[in-house]
Amino acid sequence: MTGAARRRVTQQDIARMTGVSQATVSLVLNGRAEDSVKLSAETRERVLRAIAETGYVADPIARRLAARHNRILGVFTYEPVFPSANSDFYHPFLVGIEQQAEQLGCDLLLLTSAPVVDGQRRIFHQDNRLRLADGSILLGRSLDRSDLARLLAEEVPFVSIGRRDDAGGPVPSVGADYPAAVAVLVRRAVELGHERLAYLGQGAGPESWADRMRGFRTAVAGAGVTGVHYPTREPSGTPAEATEPGPDLAAALDAALAAGVTAVLAEEHADGVALHELARSRGVRLSIATLGEPTRAAPATETEFTSLRIPRQAMGAQAVEVLMAVIEGTPGPRQRLLPCEVVPGTTLIERGI
The missing domain is CATH 1.10.260.40 (lambda repressor-like DNA-binding domains)
Structure with a gap:
């Protein structure tokens, strides 16, 4: 033979x-x-x-x-992550997930069969394959509260990338510490002489936006300066398709100048870039910082913006670590917040210069 x-x-x-x-x-x-x-x-x-x-x-x-484990980890995304213009934002998360899974000897299962209900993918459906994996990592800007509550109630191992509010119990998650990072930018602006600051963005809804706004309000109050909020509207289309600035930036700039605002913190990087270009076209010097990585296309610019760098790859890797702890029942924190890096840039400048 x-x-x-x-x-x-x-x-x-x-x-x-x-x-x-x-x-x-x-x-x-x-x-x-x-x-x-x-x-x-x-x-x-x-x-x-x-x-x-x-x-x-x-x-x-x-x-x-x-051993009662397949060593297979699921990845469920509420929004398309590739191939699309949005993929650049999600790519580092996926890299971190893949690298850590490889180190732990686990395979990844991308759960793509979920139907879209009311414009959003839903985890639970007639043919869902969650149980093929030992546990799953959830990725997306907005996670459905009912999905999270059901996962907790049915004791399905999972972890969210991004901090999530209570959904009937503590949600295992790895997020970015936005309040602390935004507070650093506010204090830096105050040190540069700014006394009237504006937050440009929704500041509510997904926890990542709410956390940024919370950091802004707390830091402004602590510094004894004035903070105002100029809400934005969501761009039309799906997140992957949305490329147009959400707010009416001309109106926001007019309101900021009328209120004596000299520094703006923009929730969405693309809005901060567009506002900076608009102000410069009018000959107005306005300090601007952006609060994260671009999630949609921004106007072309060679300007290095003062901004926050989200630890996306580390968040993906640590999500795998937390998920394995949940699956194996090992002790340790089930909720982690990782620090953001403040990128100095050149757009947060001294008042009056």
Whole structure:
């Protein structure tokens, strides 16, 4: 019989060769003999010798099932992440997830069969395949509260990338510490002489926006300066398609100048860039900082903006770590906030210059 045609050795073969049961072979393979059955040293040695002589290789799927884990992690995205203009924002998260999963010897399953209901993907549907994975990582700007509540109620292991509010219980998550980072920018603006600051953005809705606004309001109050809010509207179309600035930037600039605002913190990078270009076209010097990575196309510019760099790759990697802890029931925090890096840039300048 040639090597190519050689039949794969099984546990049953090992059992027949050594005169023991297949269950005994399995116990020896999985190192559980001392816990389950008192095997003699001779029996154990006989089985191990047969394994070595035959070159037996355990079926990895069977071993995973015996351990009650497939070592498969699901990734569910509420929004399209590729291929699209939006993919640049999500790409570092996916890189972090993939690299950490590889280090832990896990495979990834991208859950793409979810139907779109009322404009949003939904995890739970008739043919959902969540249970194929040991647990899942959820990725998206807005996560459905009912999905989160059901995952918690049914004790389905999962972790959210991005801090999430309570959904019937603590939500395992890895997020960015936006309040602390925004507070750093506010204090920096105050040190540069700015006494009237504006927040340009929705400041509500998804936790990432609400957290930025909370950081702004707390820091402004703590510094004893004035803070105003110019809300924006969502661009039309899906997040992947939306490329036009959300707010009426001309009206926002007029209102800011009339109110004596000298520094603006823009929730969306594209809006901050567009506002900066508009102010410059009018000959107005306005300090601007943006509060994160671009999620939609921004006007072309060579200006290096004062901004926040979100630790997206680290968030993806640590989401895998938290998910494995949830799956295996190991101790440790189930909610993490990672610091954002403040990029100095050139657009947050001294007042009056």
